[in-house]
Amino acid sequence: MSSGFTKLAVWLMALVIIGSTSALGQSSGGRLTGKVTGNDGKPLVGVTVSLINQTNSDSRQTRTRADGSYSIKLGNGAYRISVTAPYEARFDRGKAAEYGTFANIICSAPQVCPTLENVIIDGTERKLDFPVVDRTKAVTADGKPVAPPPPNTREVRDRWRYLFPDYDRYGDQGARGRDVPFRRGKWYNPYDQNKIKGDIPVIGNDYFVILSAVSTTGVELRRTPSGNNVSSANPDSNNFFGRPESFSFNQTLQLSFEFFKGQTTFKPRTWAVKISPTFSIPNYLNARENGIVNIDVRRGTTRTDTQVSLEEAFAEVKLFDTNKNYDSVSLRAGIQAFNADFRGFLFSDNNLGGRVFGAFSNNKSQFNLAYFRQIEKDTNSGLNSMRRLRPQDIYIANFFRQDFLTKGYTIQAVAAYNHDRADTHYDQNGFLVRPAVVGSARRHSIKAGYLGFNGDGHIGILNLSNSYYYAFGEDDFNPIAGRKTDISAHMAAVEASIDRNWLRFRASMFFASGDNDPTDDKARGFDAILDDPNFVGGQFSYWSRQGVRLVSTDIGLVQPNSLLPSLRSSKIEGQANFVNPGIFIYNVGVDAEVTQTIKTVFNANYLRFHRTEPLEYVLFQPGVRHEIGYDLSLGVVYRPLLINNLTFTFGSNIFLAGKGFKDIYTDRPRNCPIPNFCTGDVPNPSKPQYTLFSQMKLIF
Amino acid sequence: MATKLNNSARIKLVVLLIFACLMVAALWKSDTFGRQVAAQGATPPPAPAPAAAAATPEPPRLEGCIKCHNNIEPMHKYTATGDVYDKLVDGKDAQGMSCTACHGGNPAATTAKDAHVQPKFPKEWGCKNGECGSNNPERSNTLLAKESKEFVRFVNPSDFRVISQACGECHSDENHNVSRGMMAHGSMLWGAALYNNGGFHMKDTQFGESYNEEGIAQALIQQPAPSREDQAKKGHLPFLEPLPRWELSQPGNILRVFERGSRRRLEVGNPDKEEEPGKPDKGLSPRGLGTGNRTDPVYLGLQKTRLLDPTLNFMGTNDHAGDYRAAGCAGCHVIYANDPSKAASGPYARSGNQGFSESADKSIPRLESGHPIKHQFTSAIPTQQCMTCHMHPGTNMVATYLGRTWWDNESDGKYMYPQDKQINPSQSDEIRKLDKNPEGSSLRGLWSDSVFLQKTGTSDFNAQLKNVQFADTHGHGWMFKNVYKKDRKGNLLDKEDNIVPSGDPNKWNKAVHLQDIHLERGMHCVDCHFRQDSHGTGILYNEPRAAVEIGCVDCHGSVKAKANTITSGPAAMPPPRGEITQRERANKPVIGRDLTRLRFRAPDGRRLPILEVLTATTARNKKCNDENGKPIAFKAGDIVQNAIVESGKCWKVTQTVDTVTTGNVDYNEKSSYAKTMQRDNKTWGDAKASEEMLAHRESSMTCYACHTSWVTSCFGCHLSMEANRKTPMRHNEGGDSRNFTSYNFQVLRDDIFMLGKDGTVTGHQVAPVRSSSAVLVSSRNQNREWIYSQQQTLSAEGFSGQAFNTHVPHTVRGKETQTCSDCHVSKDKDNNAWLAQVMLQGTNFVNFMGRYVYVAATHSLDAVAVTEHTEPQAVYGSNLHKLAYKDNYEKFVREGRELEEVYENKGRPEVLQVQVRGEYAYVAAGKGGLRVYDVAQIDHKGFSERIVTAPVSPLGQKFYVDTKYAAAVAAPSTLAVDPTRWRTVRNDDGSLKQVPPDEALRLNAEAKAAGKAAPAVNEEGAIHPLYAYLYVADREEGLILVNAATLLDGDPRNNFLSRSLTYNPGGALTGANNITIAGNFAYVTTAKELVIVDISTPLQPKVTAQITLNGPKSVAVQFLYAFVVDADGLKVLDIREIQSTGAVRLVEGAMVPLKHAHDIYVARTYAYVANGEEGIAIVDVERPEQPRLDQTFNAEGTINDAHAVKVAMTNASLYGYVADGKNGLKILQLTDPETMPNYAGFSPRPEPRLIATFKTKGEAVGLSKGLDRDRGADESGNQIAVFGRRGARPFAYEEVMRMLRTNSGTGEFFTVSDQPVK
Structure with a gap:
């Protein structure tokens, strides 16, 4: 009973509060009553009487009762009275005095006066009787129903869906896929205008939806050095190195759903939400040795796995416009793509974080203040593994300034901080990646700061892209050094090119400092946070594309999609390692726009280690030389329709091992003390390393 | 017992007590008690009328409005019987309308706060503490469409949205016609811009502006639908649609940047690793036309530029002298002070140009811009009122009628740009200034400063100038200069064609200011464009002249006969049935209104006919003075026009036939020479010669082909778009978005004269041609990169977008007309260049070189x-x-x-x-x-x-x-x-298709032979x-x-x-x-x-x-x-x-x-x-x-x-x-x-x-040679540039020859002399 009473009391109180507020809003008023009759003088039921306050435009309605009467309470003021369709009131100009002192009768024709104005409500009850006619029952003199005149206007509430007339400008309906104006989109055609691609709002004028799907199909055949490990797939094999070829097939499908308020391009978005579930179906690898696809050699040499991930899941809100140039500042929180510099040297990932970004001074300056809490990555697909967060915090602030010194050249300053805490983590295939299994594999934390200065654009006829980073901080226990180390490392990159009509001649250089003393308390090798660079050939070059493992350790000489010989266990799952050999890469290249639809990219790189001491130390192999080798690559991008919805990419590269590389990957000691004694199988790198890949990208 | 109360019971008690208190409080505040409180309050309600009071007549109770606005002028000044009201009577005007009958609000209230309607957007209406500004706000754009109907009516009962509750009640025809007229829907502007620049492929416009009562855009539909014939020959349109959203427009002009092939869209602060330095992705959208930024800038411009707006749907921008006006009926019929010149403003000139009120209503602030001069309707609408809209572009006919055109941004520039240091506007300055004046040069000049602007045009300012004289009105912040008579070398000329020395301190008075002669005589626009021309007919028209009923001959007659006083323009309509019969009997045209029957209300309340054909009696009684103040001598048979604007004025209308009739007091030898010259280039003087014999036939030439003193030409309008501009959309739903196009006229000339063939609606007559701006387009993207720069456009069917159009220059002069040698080879053979210009072949003079x-x-x-x-x-x-x-x-x-x-x-x-x-x-x-x-x-x-x-x-x-x-x-x-572009053809079932150009020409030739409407609807030549x-x-x-x-x-x-x-x-x-x-x-x-x-x-x-x-x-x-x-x-x-x-x-x-x-x-x-x-x-x-x-x-x-x-x-x-x-x-x-x-x-x-x-x-x-901005046709008569009226074109080769050779172009080449050869 007690609870029942409490409920009742709360309800009553709520009622009273609501009642009193509404009463407060309407401090004084009166009542309008009256009777509505039909043409024949009989009362009409169910006529909606509409009243509009003439000063504040408030609209009120009431319906007549069975006796034709109506009654409505109104605040003080002047009202316009009419009835809604199908009825129409008939006020009588002759009775103006009866209607009130100020009565104003509005007529659309003589004797057709459906509106009465200046019905004054001033605290008393007013009575107002009037007749109405049913317009649907209007008849002409000879008894036929009056047909309404054909409309001479048509409301166009939605100007987005104007159907332009068909227009075939050259009489060929847009042959060979040429774009022709006024072509109507279909929902299943992602290229032309489409409501589900955000061209047309889904609600009102400001709410849009973008649905998209990206399918990427890749096949790759490669040869990279691989260890023979503990159990060779080939029972007769007794070599230190295994058979290096492998084949992979990769199918990913990214669906994405985006909903936003604003406009596709003509306004910064007021807010947006986007979610992109991504499926790796499947990720297939066929290697030729055991222990590659999984630490468990019983798993054999092939692996097929699938992965579901969210590569984007964020909400964005515009905080404010900075000026009338439509520069604005927005906040984006959630899983999002972010690239910290022009070429992806430091951090380029889709990950969980918050980012305030924006522009000012007519978009001349842009900035980001970003924080990322890394989601663990899936080992094989590289996608976000939605299972756990990693104890790693990344802070990045950067600032862009366009037209620096000269028009068309943008500079950028970056400050970043990577706090990667001590942790233990085994990857999907069972390998321990944190801490890395090298030296003293102990959990350790890294606090690394980065200061960078980058540039991109052109100065006169010279295209220029340049980058410099200084890394500093500490690793509380570097596994190679076996001690706490202070980080002090550098990275520099510069690419210069000149365009000559359809050709671009390029030369570039990349440098990451190496550590000359792996065991001291200084770590001088440069490592990034999570790099994914497009440089010296990008995805087409061997060194950049392939991960090369250091056999006999569980670390990589270089990680896939990285240029840094960082000796990490894994780029995406491991920790940064600043005790590494560092690298010099010298590149020349030519890009050619062969046709409107085909672009080719040729690169020749020469690579050298900066310092080999860390390698010698890790491999227990003295005398590793500096030369890594030559990396030649050719890439072709083909867009048969000259549009993005279908793209083919073909790449091939060949890596000719240099002396240093051979030193690492040959099981024959360079200086065999006894001739012929050391002869084993043909050393692994003596055959050129290569990649052949092709990719098809379909975008809806 | 109280002691036994446990905690829970105590809580219940407290709750009940609170409840009871709240109940009491609520009731106290609610009506039950409130009524009594109100009754005892400071403002008692009107006492209920005791029954006895009804017996004795009581003075009518005045609306509360009168308490503050007691001296306000009556909106209607005349009663139906011609009584003139100077003041409100019992709070009502001459038509018995009270304040609230039009404005709404609460007539019973006696405080502004209770009486006035409250806006939905108080900030925009300048409201503070519930009190709103009474002047029209600056640049309100689409505010009227978004406001509540009540408030729109309160501000302006004549607004089209609410007109049916006010003006439309009595003036229902006018309501219907005006709200469907050109001045409301403005379709001709949109149509020309879209077709000429390739944005839309139909020359007859498809888009116009209109709003319903709720402020929502609406299509206008012609009922009943016009026949194919009326569409083709009279320019009637079946419908007008609101503009489609420009975000979805698909570019008609595929400049390189609009081509397919774009790879990506850029994100703020998130660089794309694939982007190549020094070679940005040039595309506007990786997807198809009409996605991303791959849209048509013309559609965007129509929504955003100030060039083509506002129409009567919205009020003037109210931010410069020349911009003050209301919307709807009041847009014309309520006069604002915009120009202190007598010629432009007539009796309103003394009110200045600041939009100040002179109302006797003391509640209206005096020195505040944006108020009408008086709270009163008038039909005496001065030319300047028309100019508040018809200044777009500044080369438009109202400007030329006033003898003005845009200033060229250079002449006498030392007074217009800072002398000490150049202005380098900041980004925010740019946006602020362009919002007021969309012309880019103003950013560098002094005239973007309103204090300076106000000085220009005053006599003090003009006195120091040596090359130009400015008008004292500045709609949109623009500078208008006077045009003076010059010879071909550029020397100023006086009335007698003597050179006025450039150093003469009095040169501006000596040189002839080339105002239209009608203006000079005191005629305002409305003295020629009467009710129908202004209000329209309710029919949707495709071009302005299709909607005009008046023609020169209606008042001036022809070479053969005096004026029949019946309107004969393309929009001339049948009169009432009875009148048709009368005319049939009198052998007069049955189409057109009789101007002697058309009456207007003179300021003294009398209704006067526009034209009078004097009889002996009326000639004796008619008393009028000429412009010199001398009484005009009238005689029977004279045609006299009564002035609508200038009170008490009338004119004897010169009859063309009189000027060619020897012995007549108006006989003029040159007029006779020109009008009676026969095709042999020898015989003249016989006014009765058959039409066939005459060289200048009325049927094939417009009067103003010769009676034009000068033609304005805007050669090169640079439409330069900036992505990073937050600017309002000025039509439909409003709202801000990216992109703004400033416009920048480059070469403005008044030194040339061009002729061509008029359009189909206007009968393919010979008419003056002008450059329609020779548009060049540029665009800067979000990174401020010029993705295209100073590019020409192409019209939909393949002609160059450096457009021309036939037009009525409205620069009629008696003496300064075009003479013989202006169109034919002179006897000195010294006009070869001039004739090249006349024939639109261009003269390589105004060419555009660009950056x-x-x-x-x-x-x-x-x-x-x-x-x-x-x-x-x-x-x-x-x-x-x-x-x-x-x-x-x-x-x-x-x-x-x-x-x-x-x-x-x-x-x-x-x-x-x-x-x-x-x-x-x-x-x-x-x-x-x-x-x-x-x-x-x-x-x-x-x-x-x-x-x-x-x-x-x-x-x-x-x-x-x-x-x-x-x-x-x-x-x-x-x-x-x-x-190579195909042409649009209308099938018999009304559907459209495209056919090869040859096929289209063939179809049109066949239809022409059969007297049918042209199937290739744009009627373009080859x-x-x-x-x-x-x-x-x-x-x-x-x-x-x-x-x-x-x-x-x-x-x-x-x-x-x-x-x-x-x-x-x-x-x-x-x-x-x-x-x-x-x-x-x-x-x-x-x-x-x-x-x-x-x-x-x-x-x-x-x-x-x-x-x-x-x-x-x-x-x-x-x-x-x-x-x-x-x-x-x-x-x-x-x-x-x-x-x-x-x-x-x-x-x-x-x-x-x-x-x-x-x-x-x-x-x-x-x-x-x-x-x-x-x-x-x-x-x-x-x-x-x-x-x-x-x-x-x-x-x-x-x-x-x-x-x-x-x-x-x-x-x-x-x-x-x-x-x-x-x-x-x-x-x-x-x-x-x-x-x-x-x-x-x-x-x-x-x-x-x-x-x-x-x-x-x-x-x-x-x-490289510069772009030919004045070349509409080549030396063989092939058309190159688009013409802005359907069926209009430059002269074909044979037509040029007709002007050079006798015998219709096949005989000898002849030369002409400007002096009549006896």
């Missing part, structure tokens, strides 16, 4: 930046540069006038000659043959290589045609023309196939034709050029060194001859004439003559018969010896010859058969290797561009408003001055 001058520098193609980047785009080192960019100019001069910014591409193997058209440069590359360079990215700061010979390898396109030795290349026109080719003069191979049409079709994948034809009959063209295309002929110079090749069938050329010369180098064609330079000098060819018989005559004795002549360029009456080591020879060719060396200019010997010369115009000045061989590029200022008082003439004598130089690496041997 980049393309120089053939032997080793490379150089694009040299020669102007400032912002508006006004002053040429470096020029007078305008000094005015508008003082600091930059001084630095430039200090540094030796050397140009610095250049983009080049190395020649392959060399660059001998260049012609740019659109986004391509055509190069004669010697052994390299023809080479096409892509110059689309010339202004794009993101590109490191801005000129490329081939964006992709030869596998993907072929931008060259190998020839043995290409010495020269000619594009048939600098205008982009696309002959585009000559010769415009599909490039013409190469090859030293060894002769003439080579290359089809270049694929470059224009928006598909980058089919750009493979190939040779279509090689032509060298019998080696006649071997040794070809230069080529010029003029009409159907190619003029090829070889070592010994000038060979003229007929290319009227391009792929079957034939040699028409071969003229032996001494090493000819270059040819320039102007109308009837060609000028050629060879080793002897300049020689003249008479080519008048070339198209008829093929005869070409070397004019004997017409020779100017020049030793090193390389190149000739003829601009109006001067030929500019690049004369090698002697510099530039300027030859006076006003009389082509007597050329005369006027002067040689070599800039003190520094121009000493002149190879080529071109001329172009920027703002008010003419510039010469010289390819000076080893010295590089030289720029000369040829005319200068600062130093030459006659700079604005048709062809002032140039006074060259070297202003800038650029040293090319190789020898500068050629220059």
